[in-house]
Amino acid sequence: MKLGRKFLLITTLIVSVALAACGNNAKETEKSSPSASPSASAGSSASSGAESGEVIEVSTVSQSDPYLKFDEGESWEKNSIYDAYEKDIGVKITNKWIADVTQFKEKVKITIASDDLPDFLMVNATQLKELTEADMIMDLTELYEQYATDETKKFLTMDGGLQMKTATFDGKLMGIPSSYNPYQYQNLYVRTDWLKELNLPEPKTMADLVAVSEAFKAKNPGGKSTTYGLAVSKNPFSIETGVTGLRAFLNGYHAYENIWIDDGNGGLVNSDIQPEVKQALAALQDMFKKGLIDPEFAVKDTEKAAELLYDDGIGMVFGATWTPAQLVKGAVKDGKIVQEWGVFPIPSVDGNPARPQIGIGVDEYYVISKKAKHPEGVIKLLNQWIVVDNHPTEDQKVYGYGKDRVEKGSNYWLLNPLRVGKQLDNNGEILPKAIETKDASILQTQDQKNRYERAMKFVDGDTSMWWEYLISGPKGAFSYGPEIQKNKQYMQNKFYGAPTPTMVDRQEILTKKRDEVYFKIMMNQVSVDEFDKFVEEWKKLGGDEITKEVNEWYSANK
Amino acid sequence: MDKTAFGRRFVRDFLTNKYLYAMMIPVIAYYLIFQYTPMYGVLIAFKNYVPAKGILGSPWVGLDHFQAFFDSYYFLRVLSNTIIISVYSLLFEFPAPIILALMINEVRSRRYKKFVQTVTYMPYFISMIVIAGLIRDFTDSGGVINTLYSYFGGDGTSMLQHAGLFRPIYILSEIWQKIGWESIIYLAALMGIDQDQYEAARIDGAGRLKQIWYVTLPGILPTIVILFILRVGNLLNVGFEKIILLYNPITYETADVISSFVYRKGLLEFNWSYSTSVGVFNSVINLTLLVLANWLSRKVTKNSLW
Numbered sequence: 115m116k117l118g119r120k121f122l123l124i125t126t127l128i129v130s131v132a133l134a135a136c137g138n139n140a141k142e143t144e145k146s147s148p149s150a151s152p153s154a155s156a157g158s159s160a161s162s163g164a165e166s167g168e169v170i171e172v173s174t175v176s177q178s179d180p181y182l183k184f185d186e187g188e189s190w191e192k193n194s195i196y197d198a199y200e201k202d203i204g205v206k207i208t209n210k211w212i213a214d215v216t217q218f219k220e221k222v223k224i225t226i227a228s229d230d231l232p233d234f235l236m237v238n239a240t241q242l243k244e245l246t247e248a249d250m251i252m253d254l255t256e257l258y259e260q261y262a263t264d265e266t267k268k269f270l271t272m273d274g275g276l277q278m279k280t281a282t283f284d285g286k287l288m289g290i291p292s293s294y295n296p297y298q299y300q301n302l303y304v305r306t307d308w309l310k311e312l313n314l315p316e317p318k319t320m321a322d323l324v325a326v327s328e329a330f331k332a333k334n335p336g337g338k339s340t341t342y343g344l345a346v347s348k349n350p351f352s353i354e355t356g357v358t359g360l361r362a363f364l365n366g367y368h369a370y371e372n373i374w375i376d377d378g379n380g381g382l383v384n385s386d387i388q389p390e391v392k393q394a395l396a397a398l399q400d401m402f403k404k405g406l407i408d409p410e411f412a413v414k415d416t417e418k419a420a421e422l423l424y425d426d427g428i429g430m431v432f433g434a435t436w437t438p439a440q441l442v443k444g445a446v447k448d449g450k451i452v453q454e455w456g457v458f459p460i461p462s463v464d465g466n467p468a469r470p471q472i473g474i475g476v477d478e479y480y481v482i483s484k485k486a487k488h489p490e491g492v493i494k495l496l497n498q499w500i501v502v503d504n505h506p507t508e509d510q511k512v513y514g515y516g517k518d519r520v521e522k523g524s525n526y527w528l529l530n531p532l533r534v535g536k537q538l539d540n541n542g543e544i545l546p547k548a549i550e551t552k553d554a555s556i557l558q559t560q561d562q563k564n565r566y567e568r569a570m571k572f573v574d575g576d577t578s579m580w581w582e583y584l585i586s587g588p589k590g591a592f593s594y595g596p597e598i599q600k601n602k603q604y605m606q607n608k609f610y611g612a613p614t615p616t617m618v619d620r621q622e623i624l625t626k627k628r629d630e631v632y633f634k635i636m637m638n639q640v641s642v643d644e645f646d647k648f649v650e651e652w653k654k655l656g657g658d659e660i661t662k663e664v665n666e667w668y669s670a671n672k
Numbered sequence: 673m674d675k676t677a678f679g680r681r682f683v684r685d686f687l688t689n690k691y692l693y694a695m696m697i698p699v700i701a702y703y704l705i706f707q708y709t710p711m712y713g714v715l716i717a718f719k720n721y722v723p724a725k726g727i728l729g730s731p732w733v734g735l736d737h738f739q740a741f742f743d744s745y746y747f748l749r750v751l752s753n754t755i756i757i758s759v760y761s762l763l764f765e766f767p768a769p770i771i772l773a774l775m776i777n778e779v780r781s782r783r784y785k786k787f788v789q790t791v792t793y794m795p796y797f798i799s800m801i802v803i804a805g806l807i808r809d810f811t812d813s814g815g816v817i818n819t820l821y822s823y824f825g826g827d828g829t830s831m832l833q834h835a836g837l838f839r840p841i842y843i844l845s846e847i848w849q850k851i852g853w854e855s856i857i858y859l860a861a862l863m864g865i866d867q868d869q870y871e872a873a874r875i876d877g878a879g880r881l882k883q884i885w886y887v888t889l890p891g892i893l894p895t896i897v898i899l900f901i902l903r904v905g906n907l908l909n910v911g912f913e914k915i916i917l918l919y920n921p922i923t924y925e926t927a928d929v930i931s932s933f934v935y936r937k938g939l940l941e942f943n944w945s946y947s948t949s950v951g952v953f954n955s956v957i958n959l960t961l962l963v964l965a966n967w968l969s970r971k972v973t974k975n976s977l978w
Contacts, residue, residue, distance in 0.1 A: 223942070248723055413832050413833060
C-alpha cells in the first residue's frame with residue numbers, strides 16, 4: 115500500500131510533465147492558427163450610440179508610451195483629449211485594447227489574424243495589402259471624398275499625391291497614410307571639443323572620417339579604457355535604427371540599403387547588390403580590423419551602444435535629425451554641458467557629394483474595418499487633427515497639452531488617436547535663420563514656433579534644451595536640408611508600390627542572408643569577396659524575380 | 673474483462689478516490705479548452721487561411737505549404753540545427769538532473785539538501801526575457817564567463833558573436849535553468865526505493881558507489897526510461913523564445929531552428945497557413961519518434977508508456 119501510493123505520486127508527476135511537454139506542440143499550432151470565433155463580437159463595441167444623432171462612437175487600439183504622463187484623474191478611458199473630440203466633433207473614442215511599445219505590433223498581428231479589428235487602426239504596408247486582399251477593410255474612396263475637408267485633402271497631397279498613391283489599390287483608396295516628411299536626412303555627429311583638442315579638421319571625406327576616428331581612438335581625449343571610432347549597434351542597416359546605424363555610411367560610398375534605384379537603362383535595380391556596397395563593406399572591415407568599431411556591436415542595441423557616446427568612449431555617430439535628443443543624455447550632466455557635438459553632412463568617398471537615402475514618407479496607414487458602423491467618424495478625427503496640430507486656437511491647445519493648455523512635458527499629443535504629419539516642411543530654411551537672428555516673425559508653423567521657443571530657452575541658459583538648438587539652430591541638423599533639397603542631392607526609393615508577391619515570399623530570406631553576409635564581412639570573418647557570391651545567391655533566391663516584378667510595376671507607374 | 677465489470681470497477685474506484693478525481697477536473701478542462709479545442713485550427717495547414725473567411729471558409733490548397741517548406745532555402749539548415757540542438761540536449765541536458773538527484777540523495781544533512789534543492793530550482797521560475805538578459809551579461813566581454821574563458825585562450829569578445837559557441841551556451845544555460853526542477857521527479861522516484869534493499873546490499877559488502885549502481889539506478893530506471901521516451905517525442909521542439917532572444921546575424925547558421933523559422937513566417941510575415949504546416953510537420957515527426965522510442969523500450973527494457 116505504501117509503495118502503491120508512492121508509485122501513484124511518481125506517475126502523477128511524470129504524467130503532468132509529459133502532458134506539459136506534449137502541450138508545446140498544440141500551443142504552437144494555437145498561436146499560428148487563432149480561432150476565428152471572436153469575429154461575431156467585433157462590431158458590438160462600436161455600439162450605435164447614434165440615438166441622438168449627435169455623438170457617434172469609434173473604437174481603435176492604442177500604444178501606451180512611457181513618456182506620456184497623465185494629468186491627475188485622467189487615463190486612457192477618460193482624458194481631456196478624448197473629451198475634446200467628443201465635445202467638438204461628436205466622436206467618442208474607445209480603445210479595444212492598449213499595449214506598450216514592445217507588445218503593440220505583435221498584438222496588431224494577432225488582432226488581424228483573429229479577425230477582431232477595431233473600427234480603425236494603424237497598420238504597415240504589408241498588412242495594408244493583406245487586409246485589402248482579405249477584404250477586411252473598407253474602400254475609403256467615396257467616404258474620403260465626402261467627409262474630408264478641403265484642408266485635409268490639400269494637406270495629404272502636399273507631396274504631389276505620392277503618399278496617397280501608395281495607399282491606393284486598383285483605384286480604390288484603402289488607407290489614410292500616416293504621413294511624414296521624407297526629406298529628412300541623416301548626418302554625421304562628431305565631438306567638436308575633441309576635434310579642437312586634437313587639432314583635427316572637420317571630416318569632409320570618408321578618409322577624413324577614418325583619420326578622425328583613428329585619432330580619437332589613439333589619442334583618447336575622453337581618457338576611457340574602452341574607445342572606438344564610430345558608434346554602431348546591432349541593426350545597423352535597418353531603417354528603424356535612427357542613431358548608431360550605418361545606412362549613412364553606405365551613402366558615403368554611394369551605396370544604399372535596400373532601395374530601388376535607376377539602372378541607367380530606364381529600369382530599376384536593388385541597391386543591396388551594387389558594387390558600391392562592396393567598397394563600403396571593405397572600408398568597414400578595415401575599420402573593424404583597426405579596432406575602430408566595437409567588436410561587440412552585433413549584440414548591442416542602440417541604447418547600449420550609445421552608452422559609449424554618453425561615456426566619452428566614442429566621439430562619432432551617424433544619425434537622423436533628432437539624434438541630439440539622444441546625445442543630450444551624455445552631453446548635459448547636472449545642468450552643465452560636458453560634451454560638445456557638431457553636425458556635419460555625410461562625408462563622401464570621392465569628389466561627388468554623398469546622397470542621403472530617403473523613402474517616400476509613409477510606412478504606416480490608418481485603415482477602417484469593413485464592419486465599422488461610423489466610418490465617417492474616423493475622417494472627422496482626421497480633419498480635426500490637421501486643424502488642431504497646425505493652427506490651434508487657444509481652446510484647441512487642449513489637443514496638444516491637456517486641459518491646462520500649457521507645455522509641461524507630459525506628451526499629451528500622444529493621446530490623439532489618428533495623427534498625420536506634414537509631407538513637406540521648410541524647417542531647414544526658417545529655423546536656423548530665425549534662431550540665429552532671434553527673429554520670431556518669420557516663423558510659419560506651430561512646429562516651428564515650438565522649436566524656436568525651446569531653442570530660445572537654451573540661448574537663455576536652460577541647458578536641458580541643448581538638443582533643440584543642435585537640431586534647429588544655425589549649423590544644426592536641419593540646416594543642411596535646404597541645400598540638399600535644392601540640388602536634389604538625395605536618393606529616393608523609386609519603388610513605392612505594395613510589396614510584390616515574390617517580395618512577400620522572399621524578402622525576409624534575402625534580408626537575412628544579406629545581414630549575415632554583411633556582418634561577417636564587417637567582422638572580418640570572411641573575405642570581402644564573399645560579397646560577389648552573395649550577389650549571385652541573391653539573384654537566385656528570388657532577387658531576379660523581384661527585380662522583374664518591380665520593373666513591371668515601374669513601367670506601369672512611371 | 674467485460675464491460676459491466678469495468679463499469680462496476682470504475683464506479684467503485686470513483687467512490688473510493690473521489691477527491692483524486694475531483695482534482696483531475698481542472699486539468700482535464702485545461703486540456704479540453706486549450707489543447708484539444710484549438711486543434712481544429714490544424715486545418716489551416718492545408719488551406720490558404722484568410723482571417724475574414726475564417727478557418728472553415730478559407731480555400732483548400734492541399735499539401736502546397738508543405739511542399740513550399742521542403743523546397744525552401746533554409747529547410748535543411750533549420751532542420752539540422754534543430755536536430756543537433758535536440759540531440760545535444762538529449763546527451764547533456766537529460767542526464768544532468770539524474771546526476772543531481774543522485775547527489776542530493778547521498779547528502780546526509782537535511783537542511784543542506786533542502787538548500788541545494790531550492791537554489792537549483794530557483795532559475796526555473798525566472799522569465800525567459802530575464803534569463804536571456806542574464807545570459808547576455810554573463811557572456812559579455814566583461815562578463816564572468818568571458819573573464820574566465822580568456823585565461824584559456826578565449827578572445828574575450830561577447831560569446832554570442834561566435835556561431836560555434838551558440839549551441840554550448842544554449843545547452844548549458846538550459847541545464848542551469850531546468851536542472852533543479854527536473855530533478856524533482858527523480859527525487860520522488862528515489863524515495864520510492866525500498867530501504868531494505870540498501871541494507872541487504874550493505875550486508876553483502878557494497879560500498880556507496882556500488883549501492884548507487886546496483887540499487888538506486890535500477891530503482892529509478894523506469895522513471896528514466898519513461899522520461900526519455902517523452903523527451904524523444906519532443907525532439908523537434910526547440911523553443912523559439914530563447915533562440916530569438918539570443919541569436920543575431922552572426923549566429924544564424926547555428927542558431928536558426930524550425931520554431932524560430934515558424935515564428936518569423938507566421939507572425940512577422942502573416943503566412944499563417946505556412947507556419948501551421950511546419951508545426952504539423954514537426955508534430956508528425958515527433959509522434960513517429962515517440963511511438964518508435966516506446967516500441968524499442970518495450971522490447972528492450974520492458975518499460976513503456978503504453
